[in-house]
Amino acid sequence: MKFLFCPNCGNKLVDEHIDGRMRRVCHQCSYVHYKNPIPAAGVVLCRDGEILLVQRKYEPKKGHWSLPAGFVEYDEGPQMTAVRETREETGFEVDLKELFNVYGAGDDPRSHVVLVIYTAEITGGTLTPGDDAIDARFFPLTNLPGNIAFSSHRQAIERYITISVGAKHSLHDSS
Ligand SMILES: [Zn+2]
Structure with a gap:
């Protein structure tokens, strides 16, 4: 996008x-x-060896799975965003634990993005896909869906698996 005025x-x-x-x-x-x-x-949020993913309802990457995440609003810090997006997309209240990693990615057609990912644990709520999600559920780390949206999300999940199982892991977007 190129602004004219x-x-x-x-x-x-x-x-x-x-x-x-x-x-x-x-x-x-x-x-x-x-x-x-x-x-x-x-957030990257795991429970009993399974990771919480959200299936996107809208473009870009409609139908693909991602970590619970979203854009930082003007009056938020990234921690607030991570908690809010997790609540909106999955129904879970979470406490953030640690900064997991930061990613820069250029494969979101809306804009280049800097994605801040935290580890988190559930403190309340029940699993309920939000209005902008088709589905939200836990996947075993050994049996993830083939279509993970966005390279930054794939890198975060790969890093989590690598740390968890102690072996290098690579994901690909099947589309
Ligand atoms: Zn001017």
Whole structure:
């Protein structure tokens, strides 16, 4: 996506080389459009050797499975987002335990994303797929669905399996 007009004053934006990159710039009010990845956050949550996944109801990657996760709202920190998205998508209340890892990924067509993943444990609620999910359930680490959405989610799950079973594991998106 390339912005045509300045969101500050409405003047036309032009391409200009600033701080080492081409950026969209307004010559009327000096606004510079810095294009940054969108932060997202979620959880890797296991119970009895099974991992909690959510089946996406909407594009992109409709029908594919992912970790409970979503975009960070403007007034949130990533921890709040991870807890909120898990509640919305799975019905579980969780406590975050540790920062698991941070991923940068460019295969979400909406935007480049920086995904912060935490380990978490369930403190309440019951498993209920949210409005934006087809399904939410636990999968044995040895029998995961073939279509895991987004490389960042696959990397997080691979890392979790590698740590859990002590052997390197690779996942592929079957689509
Ligand atoms: Zn402007």
